[in-house]
Amino acid sequence: MNSIAPPTPWYFQPTTILIAGCIVAIINFGIRSTFGLFTLPFSEAFHWPRETYSFALALQNLVWGVATPVAGMLADRFGSARVLMAGAAIYALGVLGMNYSTTGAMLDLTAGIMVGIGIALSSFSIVMAALGRLVPPEKRSWAFGIATASGSMGQALFIWPVGQTISVYGWNTGLTALAIAALFIIPLAAPLLIQNTSKSVQAQGETALPMLQAITQAFSHPSYLLLVAGFFVCGFQLAFITVHFPPYLAEHGIPKEITWIAMLSIGLFNVVGSYVSGMIGRREDKRLPLAAIYFLRAAVYTVFILVPISTTSTLLFAAAIGFLWLSTIPLTMGLVTVMFGTRYMATLYGFVFLSHQIGSFLGVELAGIMHDKYGSYDPVWWMSVGLGLFAGLINLPIRERRAMAFATP
């Protein structure tokens, strides 16, 4: 007797999964991009020095980095949907808790630790791990590209309505609205539950190694270590721009309005760059475009600091660096998949991302220290150029093939 398989319900259709995953990425990245707007309201409401709020955000970035590999392990073990749902709940509670944080320690707990864990558990890397398993290999890089582009779009778009909400309704309402937005991730993650149903057949050719052994093997694989080292540079360069570019422009007499437009341009060109990078990553060769991104960043930084700073040079720099901003992610994620398959993708990308966050932390801190010491950001710009060249070079020897220990007979 022939049996006909029941049709897949609409919420488990690939297009639904992709749309839901991309909206999760928009929300996750969008919320975190708005925290800078709350610096002044918090500092004024509680008469805190700026350092109190800044420290909570620095802690958040660090916790986010450390929690990402753990989130990846949980996602690889229990499925991305459950991790995203739990992450959304923690994210929402953390953001809501900020409303009740009347001391620095409470803010460290809510904005720092809870939000950091929430971001990691509901992040787009967890979404991408799910997409990596659900889409066929020929569409994988494209899916990584569109998910990364969505996260970039969230960064660019959330800041405006949240700024207006704070202006019209006050910062407490702004935080409550963000907490509600985080909760939307829960239903949006539901379509990814397909990974945990009988439909989620483990693809052929995936490693049979247990998780801890897989992690150990990955860290003994030279190409993975090169990728991890390269991504450290990515974090360093981007965090330096995010935090120190506005004051750098102010020091050079660029009006605040142009700075806002430059930051918006970075966000919008980032959407295009991430998507194009996903398209490029469909080709067999991913390491060369990845190396090219780092070399191009070094070139863009060099030109920007050598030419006199003007509105034109600022906006051109913003467009160029925006295009190269998160375009490393689809290619990096793609290389992790090529080397190790999709079974432990979230975990192994998580460790790569931890390196990114350490780079971010150092990029922000070192730039501040150097500026205090030399009264100029120039040494850090040149350091970023040097690191870009270094990252480009170390990506070249990466071997784009399945690691021996992950090869299946």
Add this chain to the structure above:
Amino acid sequence: MNGPGHKFALAFFGGVIVAWLALMFVLVRKAALPPEANGIMLAVFDPSISEAAAVTAIAAAGGNVVKQSGLAFAWVVQSDEQGLAGRMRAKGAIGVYRELPISPALMGCLAVVDAKVDNVLTQ
């Protein structure tokens, strides 16, 4: 997984931008000030106005320029005297809004559309 490609990406991002614009217009409408309001506010004039004419109108309304938005038709103005919003409208502003923390130039572009639509609907 077949189907999704560039068209899907375009439709998705287009949809997100449309939803975002809708949300922004709702929030801009909520930021519109009543005539009795004073303090810091964003005054929006017809886009055809010259910079000099806008400054003259602000001064005539008893307001002070806090900052230029970069656009001749959108200005951040201030006065502690009650009723600045109403006076700004009387002197030619087509809309007056709470000061919006992010880029008054970009907010001015949204606000001018909102003000024009509001003026058409209320006439």
